[in-house]
Amino acid sequence: MPIRKPWLEWDDAAPTKGLPGAMGVYELADAEQRVIYIGKAGARSPFGLRGELFRHFSTPERLARENWTHPRMGEPDLPSIAGRARYYRFEVNHMYYSRWVELLTRHQEDRGTLPPANLEDPEPRPRLGRYHWKSEEATSGL
Template sequence: MAIEKVWQKLDESSLKRVSGQLGVFELGNKAGEVVYIGVADARSLFGLHGELAAKIGSVENFRCEVTTAYSTRRQELLMQHHARHGQYPCLNSGSETLSLGRLSP
């Protein structure tokens, strides 16, 4: 299942409510379409807060989910997106999606 949260505007004031925990996030455009699925992993400085702060100005919206199973959850979100739309989000690179399997509806 995709991240079932309301889109929030990606700006400094919204990020005040985002913690430095590990997890996954989706970035969206003005139309509410997912353009990137990312992760705040053990190598991320300041967790979700740090990863999202680095993206301010590049996209309009975000939604995130705190999870310790961030790697598996990101793979799941990417595969679900591909199953629904026939392609991966436009800002996810081929190296991020190369080894993923396929889900069928």
């Protein structure tokens, strides 16, 4: 099933502590709320979901202001995310890996392809399976 949560718009001024430091999965969307990336904050993600979302969204000014030690902080983001990501939603989930695979599989089944930034992502992903049916969100054109 998809992440059943409303999209949130990133607020660069909001305190980062409002985001969970836990493991889980997240989705990024563009201005039209189309999913452009499905990510996970796994066991090796410093600061969990908070760190991953901050890595994608935060500005250089904020990076300079806050003392983050995420190893990928400051790296250029994937082309489909950089400058395009506007919304996010997440789910705290200890089974982040299999849940991530589930979200990727559902997206691929519904849209016939992965989100654009996942196609660019060099991070290895396991072989994805098939549902053999499309979800209501896909068939209703949402």
